Amino acid sequence: MSGIFVSFGVWATVWIAGLTDRVNVKIVLKKETDETFSGQFPQLRLGKFYVTELDATIKYRWPSGAAEVRTLNFSQWFGSGILHTKVWIVDKKHIYLGSANMDWRSLTQVKELGVVISNCPCLAADIQKIFDVYWYLGQQPPVPLPRSWPAKWSTKYNKDTPVQVTLNGRKSEVYFSSSPSPICPDGRTPDLDALLDVINKADRYVYIAVMDYMPLIEFSKPVKFWPVIDDALRRVALEKNVEVRLLASCWRGTRPDMAKYLLSLSQLNHANNASISTKMFYVPSTPDQRKIPYARLNHNKYMVTDNRAFIGTSNWSGSYFTSTGGVSIVVHNPNDTTSAYLTPTLQQQLAAVFERDWNSSYALPVKEALDKCKMTAIESSLVQ
Numbered sequence: 554m555s556g557i558f559v560s561f562g563v564w565a566t567v568w569i570a571g572l573t574d575r576v577n578v579k580i581v582l583k584k585e586t587d588e589t590f591s592g593q594f595p596q597l598r599l600g601k602f603y604v605t606e607l608d609a610t611i612k613y614r615w616p617s618g619a620a621e622v623r624t625l626n627f628s629q630w631f632g633s634g635i636l637h638t639k640v641w642i643v644d645k646k647h648i649y650l651g652s653a654n655m656d657w658r659s660l661t662q663v664k665e666l667g668v669v670i671s672n673c674p675c676l677a678a679d680i681q682k683i684f685d686v687y688w689y690l691g692q693q694p695p696v697p698l699p700r701s702w703p704a705k706w707s708t709k710y711n712k713d714t715p716v717q718v719t720l721n722g723r724k725s726e727v728y729f730s731s732s733p734s735p736i737c738p739d740g741r742t743p744d745l746d747a748l749l750d751v752i753n754k755a756d757r758y759v760y761i762a763v764m765d766y767m768p769l770i771e772f773s774k775p776v777k778f779w780p781v782i783d784d785a786l787r788r789v790a791l792e793k794n795v796e797v798r799l800l801a802s803c804w805r806g807t808r809p810d811m812a813k814y815l816l817s818l819s820q821l822n823h824a825n826n827a828s829i830s831t832k833m834f835y836v837p838s839t840p841d842q843r844k845i846p847y848a849r850l851n852h853n854k855y856m857v858t859d860n861r862a863f864i865g866t867s868n869w870s871g872s873y874f875t876s877t878g879g880v881s882i883v884v885h886n887p888n889d890t891t892s893a894y895l896t897p898t899l900q901q902q903l904a905a906v907f908e909r910d911w912n913s914s915y916a917l918p919v920k921e922a923l924d925k926c927k928m929t930a931i932e933s934s935l936v937q
């Protein structure tokens with residue numbers, strides 16, 4: 554069996570595979586998947602290839618028998634939120650986890666980051682348990698959250714006892730975290746705990762690339778102040794002089810107040826020898842590209858410290874940890890400081906990606922970036 558789940562649409566290749574007898578495809582999606590975008594595509598001058606792929610993302614047009622599909626309505630359990638996870642599990646041994654939704658835009662028009670792990674049955678089995686929780690929750694008629702989760706979905710791999718595997722030929726300690734915590738069976742580290750643990754264990758630096766950063770539970774009504782991550786970053790900067798760099802995204806959908814939270818953090822730069830800086834990453838677009846909804850932006854969500862890699866699917870704001878389904882992978886390479894002749898560790902690869910982006914001409918000072926976002930918002934209102 555292959556379990557595959559996606560949050561936002563699917564590729565034609567998957568349904569073709571699903572139509573053969575060889576491959577069993579299971580998909581879990583958020584409830585409100587995404588016919589809303591379909592009407593806008595015929596007018597795009599992007600070529601037939603993309604349009605065909607888009608057609609494949611619309612659930613109800615799938616040929617029957619290509620996949621078993623379940624949808625999750627997070628409001629049912631949490632009052633708000635969505636399934637935001639983006640994970641593929643193939644043949645119980647290969648995994649993709651990252652920021653990319655499974656529609657054509659994600660891998661052609663959106664800047665994403667994820668990790669592919671091949672030939673790793675123990676990690677695949679572990680993340681399959683997270684899938685199985687979603688699958689359970691997607692059944693009809695709707696089920697309540699269980700008071701306690703069955704033991705078969707518990708895990709022994711978490712922040713205190715990660716599993717030891719070889720990634721990139723290097724000894725690595727790995728675990729998956731999940732959010733929100735009510736859907737974490739015994740042993741599963743909640744996403745937020747994993748994120749804070751990685752920040753707190755940094756000795757020299759914390760580099761973060763994330764689409765949105767806000768110390769708010771922004772989907773609650775009324776909105777609540779939620780300084781949990783913000784406090785952790787300020788604390789490591791002030792107490793341990795860990796260098797903090799935060800690269801958020803700037804696109805026409807960016808909330809202007811996000812700049813204020815970033816500027817507020819960077820105000821601490823040099824206070825008590827702290828080093829905190831923030832920038833915004835801007836993806837340029839042609840007039841045609843600008844017509845594509847939810848595209849041309851830096852959608853990645855990861856953190857790299859001097860000793861750990863953290864790749865997730867959540868924005869860094871409260872609602873993503875209180876009511877939104879997400880997963881992260883945490884990788885640590887204990888005692889492994891050596892060996893230029895070996896492949897780099899995941900941490901080293903991620904640090905190189907971060908530095909590339911941070912140093913690039915698309916990473917702008919926050920104030921400058923905002924002007925650029927505003928400009929594209931005006932342009933986009935003219936073309937629509």
Ligand SMILES: *[C@@H]1O[C@H](CO)[C@@H](O)[C@H](O)[C@H]1NC(C)=O
Pocket residue numbers: 584585626627628629
């Ligand atoms: C999701 O559940 C909520 C609360 O039960 C309900 O009000 C809403 O209509 C549901 N949404 C969909 C798309 O079914």
Ligand SMILES: *[C@@H]1O[C@H](CO)[C@@H](O)[C@H](O)[C@H]1NC(C)=O
Pocket residue numbers: 825826
């Ligand atoms: C900042 O670091 C310098 C050099 O390490 C040290 O002399 C100074 O006392 C520190 N200042 C504060 C406020 O900690």
Ligand SMILES: *[C@@H]1O[C@H](CO)[C@@H](O)[C@H](O)[C@H]1NC(C)=O
Pocket residue numbers: 764765771852868870
């Ligand atoms: C967070 O990320 C998603 C996509 O991953 C995006 O659509 C959403 O608008 C972002 N921001 C907030 C505040 O939810």
Ligand SMILES: *[C@@H]1O[C@H](CO)[C@@H](O)[C@H](O)[C@H]1NC(C)=O
Pocket residue numbers: 887888
């Ligand atoms: C790493 O080093 C520490 C301290 O020397 C040791 O206790 C630990 O077992 C080592 N871990 C691995 C995985 O080698």
Ligand SMILES: *[C@@H]1O[C@H](CO)[C@@H](O)[C@H](O)[C@H]1NC(C)=O
Pocket residue numbers: 905908909912
């Ligand atoms: C980024 O810039 C810093 C400071 O100028 C430099 O030390 C570092 O090597 C650069 N990294 C990359 C990947 O260009």
